Amino acid sequence: MCTRDIADSQLERWYSNCKKNKIINSTDDAGILLVNKDTSLTAGKYGPIPLTDHNLLQQLSHFHRERIPERVVHAKGAGAFGYFEVTHDITHLTVSKVFESIGKKTPIAVRFSQVAGNLGAADTVRDPRGFALKFYSEEGIWDIVGNNTPIFFMREPILFPMFIHTQKRNPVTNLRNWDMFWDFITLRPESIHQTMFLFSDRGIPDGHRHQHGFGSHTFSLIGENRKLTWCKFVYRTDQGIKNLDPNQADILAGQDPDYALRDLYNAIEEGKTTGNYPSWTFYIQTMTPEQARVQNFNPFDLTKVWPHNEFPLQPVGRFVLNQNPSNYFAEVEQLAFSPNNLTPGIGASPDRMLQARLFAYPDAHMYRLGANFQQLPVNRTITKVANFQRDGRDALLNQHGAPNYHPNSFGGPDVYPEAEKWTPPPEAVSGAIDYYDLGDDDNYTQPRVFWNRVLDDGGRERLVDNLASKICLANDNIKKRAVEVFSQVDQSLGSRLQEKLLARTVVHL
Numbered sequence: 001m002c003t004r005d006i007a008d009s010q011l012e013r014w015y016s017n018c019k020k021n022k023i024i025n026s027t028d029d030a031g032i033l034l035v036n037k038d039t040s041l042t043a044g045k046y047g048p049i050p051l052t053d054h055n056l057l058q059q060l061s062h063f064h065r066e067r068i069p070e071r072v073v074h075a076k077g078a079g080a081f082g083y084f085e086v087t088h089d090i091t092h093l094t095v096s097k098v099f100e101s102i103g104k105k106t107p108i109a110v111r112f113s114q115v116a117g118n119l120g121a122a123d124t125v126r127d128p129r130g131f132a133l134k135f136y137s138e139e140g141i142w143d144i145v146g147n148n149t150p151i152f153f154m155r156e157p158i159l160f161p162m163f164i165h166t167q168k169r170n171p172v173t174n175l176r177n178w179d180m181f182w183d184f185i186t187l188r189p190e191s192i193h194q195t196m197f198l199f200s201d202r203g204i205p206d207g208h209r210h211q212h213g214f215g216s217h218t219f220s221l222i223g224e225n226r227k228l229t230w231c232k233f234v235y236r237t238d239q240g241i242k243n244l245d246p247n248q249a250d251i252l253a254g255q256d257p258d259y260a261l262r263d264l265y266n267a268i269e270e271g272k273t274t275g276n277y278p279s280w281t282f283y284i285q286t287m288t289p290e291q292a293r294v295q296n297f298n299p300f301d302l303t304k305v306w307p308h309n310e311f312p313l314q315p316v317g318r319f320v321l322n323q324n325p326s327n328y329f330a331e332v333e334q335l336a337f338s339p340n341n342l343t344p345g346i347g348a349s350p351d352r353m354l355q356a357r358l359f360a361y362p363d364a365h366m367y368r369l370g371a372n373f374q375q376l377p378v379n380r381t382i383t384k385v386a387n388f389q390r391d392g393r394d395a396l397l398n399q400h401g402a403p404n405y406h407p408n409s410f411g412g413p414d415v416y417p418e419a420e421k422w423t424p425p426p427e428a429v430s431g432a433i434d435y436y437d438l439g440d441d442d443n444y445t446q447p448r449v450f451w452n453r454v455l456d457d458g459g460r461e462r463l464v465d466n467l468a469s470k471i472c473l474a475n476d477n478i479k480k481r482a483v484e485v486f487s488q489v490d491q492s493l494g495s496r497l498q499e500k501l502l503a504r505t506v507v508h509l
């Protein structure tokens with residue numbers, strides 16, 4: 001059977017919509033009309049090619065430079081555009097103009113991704129999904145660079161590159177290696193909570209549309225008079241949660257590795273006819289600084305959720321994706337999200353992971369896209385940029401003749417006089433500078449609640465099956481340690497895992 005979907009007919013649509021019956025004359029990159037585009041210039045029919053074949057040389061040189069480094073993580077993804085709309089008032093919490101009035105809309109970009117695989121990897125693997133939002137706000141770019149889970153594998157950023165190494169290819173064999181993966185996980189029990197989410201049904205979402213998204217970290221909202229409220233951002237899918245059965249996912253990985261990318265593209269194109277676009281409802285959870293001081297868990301610990309019964313989801317808005325990229329490379333591959341892009345009224349928190357990420361992303365973008373990555377059209381703010389940065393590769397906006405130094409006596413940009421309004425309140429910090437290990441900070445209470453209360457019998461059975469199917473690929477010492485660690489979550493989880501591992505025959509080749 002052969003099938004064709006909306007994505008497959010992109011060229012037909014281009015042809016019938018815009019260009020049919022119009023002759024387009026071929027040019028080179030400088031817009032100069034070409035004489036011939038089917039053959040190279042040769043000296044005689046079978047002779048060599050002279051250097052004067054500018055068109056051939058230009059095509060080859062450009063082709064050699066078509067690829068840029070892929071993202072070191074989250075390389076494979078899909079992106080789309082749309083808008084965020086406010087439905088509920090939170091102006092008592094933040095001065096952010098995004099939330100200024102009910103009904104207000106802000107244009108957004110969204111990129112979904114898988115974490116570990118390379119650029120061409122399959123979409124239906126078991127992996128957390130990236131879920132990043134860019135708001136093109138009237139106060140500059142605001143990025144929330146989150147995942148489809150409210151938590152992460154660690155609370156200590158120095159471990160992030162180590163952890164990612166265990167997800168990527170082994171440097172000797174260039175293959176994924178389950179010893180590396182399970183060795184790390186079982187040596188750092190704070191990763192068990194996220195690992196349990198990952199190996200539960202939601203570890204393989206059915207496309208990007210059927211999953212929730214989370215800013216994951218604790219952020220801050222800054223209101224009038226510099227009032228600070230801690231906050232989590234949560235977006236729940238309006239399409240409903242849908243997951244793939246692992247066997248079905250494996251088959252799809254072979255049949256259509258771009259399954260999720262295709263699904264998103266087609267859903268948005270179909271929406272142009274039905275009006276039914278993918279959308280998410282946007283919530284916040286809030287905690288006052290006074291509440292934060294008396295919690296029996298660290299509210300800035302990325303391995304933990306804020307329980308819903310104490311910190312309920314408060315609806316704020318919704319976002320809708322109604323526009324596919326017009327060119328994937330320009331608008332998705334070059335899309336760059338930076339957690340440090342925080343507009344007035346929204347701030348960071350002491351979460352160590354977030355603090356490190358404030359540095360990591362712009363640094364990564366400068367390597368991947370160059371120092372002027374925020375000048376690329378898809379990353380560019382709709383506001384006027386006025387600062388002292390100039391030049392560099394691909395500099396597009398050079399701020400005309402304004403002074404490139406400060407102080408100056410020529411009317412160069414200066415700080416907005418009322419900027420203090422949204423500055424976070426002064427923060428008292430204390431303690432001696434030292435290395436403080438947070439490794440033992442209650443790693444099991446929330447995973448235990450997840451196992452005992454959130455999962456039903458079927459969910460528990462599938463979780464243990466999914467864990468066993470991959471832990472069995474590790475060596476015997478690591479398997480033993482895995483059983484010990486999961487037993488700390490709940491004795492029954494540990495013993496069921498051990499049973500399943502014993503039932504699996506491992507063939508050593």
Ligand code: NDP
Pocket residue numbers: 150197200201202241305306307308309445446447449450454
């Ligand atoms: P609740 O008991 O109020 O709700 C359970 C939450 O778990 C819901 O948000 C539910 O999402 C989500 N969930 C259900 N199945 C899975 C899964 N396989 N993987 C990930 N999430 C899932 O939550 P509490 O706040 O009382 O926390 C109890 C436990 O629930 C926590 O320890 C944590 O493990 C888990 N959890 C909590 C979240 C939070 O932000 N508080 C968010 C996600 C999970 P849905 O409503 O779509 O069914």
Ligand code: HEM
Pocket residue numbers: 070071072073074077111112113129130131132145146147152156157158160215216217335336337353356357360361364365368
């Ligand atoms: C991408 C670093 C933790 C979500 C990236 C990239 C880097 C990076 C370097 C590639 C950026 C690019 O080239 O465009 C880090 C570091 C972390 C960390 C150092 C911890 C210290 C997290 C966490 C989350 C997350 C906790 C989610 C809660 C994402 C997403 C992307 C990404 C969604 C892809 C963004 C896109 O679609 O372009 N990360 N990361 N990361 N990261 Fe992280």
